[in-house]
Amino acid sequence: MRQFTAVVNPAAGSAAGTAALLPVARLLREAGAGLETRYSRSLDHARELARQAAARGHAVLAVGGDGMAGAVGGALSGTDAALGLVPSGRGNDFARALGLPTDPQALAAVLLRGTPRAVDTLRVDSAVHAGVAVLGSVYAGVDAVANRYANRSRLLRGSASYYMGGARAVAGWRPATYRVTVDGTAYERRGYTVVAANSGFYGFGRRVAPDARVDDGLLDVVVIRHAPKRLFFTMMNELRTGAHLRRPQVEVLRGEEIRIEADRDLPYGADGEVDAALPVTVRVLPGALRVLS
Structure with missing residues (x-):
């Protein structure tokens, strides 16, 4: 069973992010998965939390919008860690491109049983x-x-x-x-x-x-x-x-x-x-x- 660390958007963490995570978290725990929730102070802090979770062998959930997905996913780029998305931001465009479901039960099923898919990232200089x-x-x-x-x-x-x-x-x-x-x-x-x-x-x-x-x-x-x-x-x-x-x-x-x-x-x-x-x-x-x- 997968072990997860959820890293919640510093801006939306107290409202939209938590609201989106709660039903998914309940379903993950009911299925027997472990889940820790970490609230980041900034996107840089979110990257740090993601790296720490990956080092422990956890799948990392980015809870927020595209900025959060980009920060956490960028931190995991080039590693063997798995990224999961719990969309709760303004745009959620990367989740849309992946065709992720918005229903909590369907999303939890993806996180629990989905096969990690190799996708490209972008290096920005x-x-x-x-x-x-x-x-x-x-x-x-x-x-x-x-x-x-x-x-x-x-x-x-x-x-x-x-x-x-x-x-x-x-x-x-x-x-x-x-x-x-x-x-x-x-x-x-x-x-x-x-x-x-x-x-x-x-x-x-x-x-x-x-x-x-x-x-x-x-x-x-x-x-x-x-x-x-x-x-x-x-x-x-x-x-x-x-x-x-x-x-x-x-x-x-x-x-x-x-x-x-x-x-x-x-x-x-x-x-x-x-x-x-x-x-x-x-x-x-x-x-x-x-x-x-």
């Missing part, structure tokens, strides 16, 4: 991040600005915070000139954002890279080039289904190592967290993480 591993995507541009607004929102939750954050970011946006280097080949593009995607989803279920796969050893690099802001709002809605890929303003490149630079200071986000600025280099680490799914 910049002035702030040196060799940090994340799971879903790295994005640089108007979406990072929107994500920052959403994270700071105290009145709105879920998709509403992303929508209002996006509207505010686009309203104040001016096109950036990007230099995107994919496996040594450089491309110069002017536009709204560049997304290096391991997972097909970001921004609360938006299918930014519908063909991305978490286990193919490649990154899908989605470039949204310059367009009138009115058209960009239309493309934001099309992200829900992936229809934006039919637009001539959208380009998809693929590769193993991506470097993103811009002609001015721009933030980039990684797994829902925005705390750094370009330039950034992203490299795929094939099959580096074992996830219960």
Whole structure:
């Protein structure tokens, strides 16, 4: 029987995280599994707790949203430890890409009996991040600005915070000139954002890279080039289904190592967290993480 350590999001730990964990924890314990719960003080502390649990041979549950999944999963990248997800954040996009159930009983069954699946992770290198591993995507541009607004929102939750954050970011946006280097080949593009995607989803279920796969050893690099802001709002809605890929303003490149630079200071986000600025280099680490799914 598996032994688990649940690491709970420092922001959502006292409310949403605990509420999501409780029914799953009850089912795990009723089945005979051991479960310890640890509340982290920060994402760095969450990484430390995850490494400690893995060293004891435990499967580690990341309880929270994409930032928490990325922090805990990144800490376990390159190890033999198994990661389980108990989604309770704003977006939960990596859990969505894995097709994880939201029903507690079905999720508990996955955690108890699921076979660990090897998935890719992303190594991120910049002035702030040196060799940090994340799971879903790295994005640089108007979406990072929107994500920052959403994270700071105290009145709105879920998709509403992303929508209002996006509207505010686009309203104040001016096109950036990007230099995107994919496996040594450089491309110069002017536009709204560049997304290096391991997972097909970001921004609360938006299918930014519908063909991305978490286990193919490649990154899908989605470039949204310059367009009138009115058209960009239309493309934001099309992200829900992936229809934006039919637009001539959208380009998809693929590769193993991506470097993103811009002609001015721009933030980039990684797994829902925005705390750094370009330039950034992203490299795929094939099959580096074992996830219960």
